[in-house]
Amino acid sequence: MHYQRPKGTADILPGQSALWQRVEATARDILARYRYEEIRTPLFENEEVFSRSAGDTSDIVTKEMYTFEDKGGRKMALRPEGTAGVVRAYVENKLYGPEFQKPYKVYYMGAMFRYERPQSGRQREFHQIGVEAFGAETPAIDAETIALGRDLLMGLGAKSIRVVINSLGDPESRAAYHEALVAYLTPYQAELSHDSQVRLVKNPLRILDSKDAHDQEIVKGAPKILDFLSATAQQHFTAVQDLLDHMGIAYDIDADMVRGLDYYNHTIFELMSDDPVFGGGYTTVLAGGRYNGLVEELGGPQTPGIGFGMGVERAMLLAAGQVPAPHVPVYIVTISPAATATGMALASAIRQQGFAVDMDYLDRKAKAQFKTANKVGADLVLTIGDSELEADTVQVKAMASGEQQTLPMSELREHFAQVYAQAKED
Ligand code: ATP
Ligand code: MG
Numbered sequence: 001m002h003y004q005r006p007k008g009t010a011d012i013l014p015g016q017s018a019l020w021q022r023v024e025a026t027a028r029d030i031l032a033r034y035r036y037e038e039i040r041t042p043l044f045e046n047e048e049v050f051s052r053s054a055g056d057t058s059d060i061v062t063k064e065m066y067t068f069e070d071k072g073g074r075k076m077a078l079r080p081e082g083t084a085g086v087v088r089a090y091v092e093n094k095l096y097g098p099e100f101q102k103p104y105k106v107y108y109m110g111a112m113f114r115y116e117r118p119q120s121g122r123q124r125e126f127h128q129i130g131v132e133a134f135g136a137e138t139p140a141i142d143a144e145t146i147a148l149g150r151d152l153l154m155g156l157g158a159k160s161i162r163v164v165i166n167s168l169g170d171p172e173s174r175a176a177y178h179e180a181l182v183a184y185l186t187p188y189q190a191e192l193s194h195d196s197q198v199r200l201v202k203n204p205l206r207i208l209d210s211k212d213a214h215d216q217e218i219v220k221g222a223p224k225i226l227d228f229l230s231a232t233a234q235q236h237f238t239a240v241q242d243l244l245d246h247m248g249i250a251y252d253i254d255a256d257m258v259r260g261l262d263y264y265n266h267t268i269f270e271l272m273s274d275d276p277v278f279g280g281g282y283t284t285v286l287a288g289g290r291y292n293g294l295v296e297e298l299g300g301p302q303t304p305g306i307g308f309g310m311g312v313e314r315a316m317l318l319a320a321g322q323v324p325a326p327h328v329p330v331y332i333v334t335i336s337p338a339a340t341a342t343g344m345a346l347a348s349a350i351r352q353q354g355f356a357v358d359m360d361y362l363d364r365k366a367k368a369q370f371k372t373a374n375k376v377g378a379d380l381v382l383t384i385g386d387s388e389l390e391a392d393t394v395q396v397k398a399m400a401s402g403e404q405q406t407l408p409m410s411e412l413r414e415h416f417a418q419v420y421a422q423a424k425e426d
Contacts, residue, residue, distance in 0.1 A: 003105075006124065006125075007118055007124065007330070008116065008118035008122075008123045008124025008125065009123065009124060009125045010123060010125070010313075012193045014325075015268070015323075015325065016084075016305040018323035018325075018326070019078075019316065020312075020316070022316065022319070022323055023156055023312065023316060023319050024109060024129075026156055027107075027109070027129050027152060027155075027156070028357070030148070030151050030152050030154075030155045031131065031148075031152075032105045033151075033226075034105070034131075034144065034148050034365070035105055036105045036106060036107040036120065036131055036148075037105065037107070037262065038104040038106065038107055038108065038109070039086055039089065039107070039108055040088055040089070040108065040110070041079075041082075041085035041089050041108065042079075042085065043078060043079055043111065043113075044076050044077060044078050044079065045076070045077060045079060045085050045088060046074065046075065046076060046077075047065070047067050047075040047076055047296065048075070049077075049084050049088050050077055050079070050080060050081075050084050052066070052084075052297055052298060053083065053084040053261075053262075053263055053294055053297060053298060054080070054081065054084060054261045054262060054263065055203065055260065055261065055262025055263065057199060057203040057206055057272035058081045058204045058206070058261055058262050058321065060081060060114065060261065061080075063115070064080055064114040064115045064116055064193070065077050065078070065080050065113075065114070065115065065128045066078040066080075066114075068113060069227070077301035078113035079112055079113065080112055080113060081112055081128070081130075081261070081309060082108050082112065082128055082130040082132075082309055083112070083130065083132060083261075083263075083291070083294070083307055083309070084298075086106060086108060086130075086132050086307075087132070087153045087294050087295055087300075087305070088298055090104070090132075090134060090295060091295060091298050091299050091300035094178070095134070096134065096135065096295070096300060096301055096303055097342075099241065100139075102134070102135035102136060103133040103134060103135045103136035104133070104135055104140055105131065105132070105133045105136040106131070106132055106139075106320050107126070107130065107131045107132075107331075108128075108129070108130050108301060109127070109129045110127060110128070110132060111125050111126070111127055111128075112125070112126055112127065112128050112309075114123055115188050116130070120275055120279065121283065121311070121313060121314050122262075123313060125295065126311060126312070126313050127311075127312035127313060128309040128310060128311060128312060129209075129309075129310045129312055129315075130288075130308060130309035130310065131145065131148065131288075131307050131308060132305060132306070132307035132308060133145060133272070133305065133306050133307060134295065134303055134305045135303055135304065135305075136304060136306075137207070137292070137304040138234050139237075139239035139240040139243060140243060140425055141266075141291060141306055142236075142240045142243075142266070142267040143240050143244050143247065143249075145288065145306050145307065145308060146163060146165070146240075146244065146249065146271075147244075147247055147249060147333050148268050148310050149163075149269070149271050149286045149310070150163060150249060150271060151312060152286070152315075153271055153273070153285060153286060153310070153315065153318065154227045156268070156315050156318055156319045157318050157319040157320070157370065158273055158275065158315075158318045159275065159318075160273070160274075161271050161272070161277070162252065162253060162271070162272045162273070162282060163249060163250065163251040163252070163269065163271055163272075164249050164253075164254045164257060164269060164270045164271075164272060164273070165234070165240070165241075165244075165246075165253055165257075165267060165268070165269045166225070166226070166227060166252065166254050166255060166256075166257040166258075166267075166268050166269075167226065167233060167234075167237040167240075167250075167266055167267055167268070168205075168258065168259075168265050168266060168268055169225060169230060169233035169235045169262055169265065169266065170229065170230055170232060170265060170266065170292075170295075171227045171229045171231045171265070172232075172233070173225070173228050173229045173230045174190050174205075174228045174265070176228045176230075177205075177223070177225050177228040178204060178226060180223045181205065181207075181222060181223060182200065182204050184221070184222050184223055185200055185204060185207060185218070185222065185324065186200070188218050191214065192207070192214075192215055193210060193212040193215050195210065195212070196210050196212065196215050198380075203262065205258055206258070206262075208222070208256055208257075208258040209258045209259070211360035215402070218276075219256065220256075222256075224255040224256070225255060225258075227255070233266065233287070234242060236266055237266070237267065240267050241253075241419060251269075255314050256323065257270065259269065259287060259289055263291040263293065263294045263297070264289040264290060264291055265289075265290055265291065265292050266289070266290040266292065266294040267289055267290050267306070268287075268288070268289030268290070269287065269288060269289060269308070270284045270286070270287040271284070271285055271286040271287070271310075271377070272284050272285065272320060273285055275317070275318055277317040277318065277320065278314075278317065279395050280367060284311075285310060285311055285314045285315055286308055286309070286310040286311070286315075287308060287309060288308025288309060289306065289307075289308075290304070290305070290306040291305050291306065291307070292304045292305065296307065307332070326356070326370060327377035328356050328357070328358045328376040328377065328378055329355055329356055329378060329380065329420065329426070330350060330355055330356065330357040330358075330378060330379070330380045330381075330382065330420070331357070331358055331367060331369075331372065331376060331380075331381050332346060332347055332357060332358075332359040332360075332381075332382045332384065333359070333360070333369040333370060333373065333381055333382070333383040333384070334359065334360060334369070334383075334384050334385075335366050335383065335384065335385035335386065336385060336386050336389070337363065338387060338389060339386070339388070339389055342384055342389060342409075343359050343382075343384050346382065346384070346394070346409070346412075346413070347359055349413050349416075350413075351415055353416055355418060355420065358372075358376060358378075360372065365421060366383075366385075373399075374399070378398055378399055379400065379420065379423055380396065380397070380398060380399065380419070380420055380423045381396075381397045381399060382395070382396055382397075382412070383395040383397065387425050388406070392408060392409045392410075393406050393407060393408050393409060394406070394407055394408075394409055394410065394412050396419060396423070398423035398424075399423070400423070400424070401423075402420065407419070
């Protein structure tokens, strides 16, 4: 029987995993510069956590969510995105309390699950690195979040990034826009895709995000949200732009951008790349926005929030390049079965001193073992044969110089760091 991995998933193998670790380490470093700390929430939640936050007309919830009933009859879902679980944790752990510094800034890294048609840059299990900042309403944190997104992508190796922003306004702006949008779309009702006909009743704003080509054609002539911003919303959006200007971050405004999740308001943004690895055109690698009503929606106190999610698989394409296989500084060659036990004890002692050591576990001939030592790029080869066993010594060869010496086992163990440093110097 041959099993295959589930459709839309990937095995991250040694070699590739080194690249993942590098991306994650770079991200952690950049996130720390912005004072974000890591939060880890469950890979699954009560289904309602997602349907209440992402919105029960969003594609993510209606079409893409992995839902299941557990043996206790609870409706659960694998997380399709990171924000809902973090907000749930924020509320449940009362992280809005006065003992916590505001804005409360957290990041997450991990797997997300969406039942989508797999294609390049689109998987069913994929990974996101995302941030959430709670408790700050000022445009300054919007601009900082966008700056962080840009720093992340540039830090990971993007050559140029296109920043696209829009504002979805406050509830007042949304209400006014909603009315105008429905008035515009209603005459096209019959022409809209089936999905969008449903959206027209339930959530017309969603239609702006339709992937259907004819819907998109119709949407081109629709009224623009930016013409319906309240004075407060307009002020906020202008301030974000001023701050981006001050920080020297170029951006485009796209009045048709709405984002796939229902919880956004005010500033939303996407960071895109036209790197050739994406096969032409702009691809969104990182996307987010402000969600001022979401904490309340999940049962917490009125708390503003803003965040983004970055697709790690897509960011990895930008990071590309190779991470060389790690070299093994010390290799132990054992020439008789009797030497194996002594070699293992020596390996263990050296590892405890902080060095990576490898040896032969296949009872191969000395020649084959030396070949492996060369292949893994060992700086130091330690050989134990019958005569060494008898004399309680070890043959020590510095590979760079080819110099050999025989050292008493006790001396080698005691002064290993010195012997190693000497071998590297030679
Ligand atoms: P799209 O319009 O491409 O479906 P989205 O709006 O669903 O994107 P978000 O929910 O905003 O995407 O997720 C943020 C980022 O996560 C995306 O920009 C992308 O880099 C990544 N992402 C989303 N879905 C997938 C997926 N199925 N496979 C790989 N990466 C994904
Ligand atoms: Mg999607």
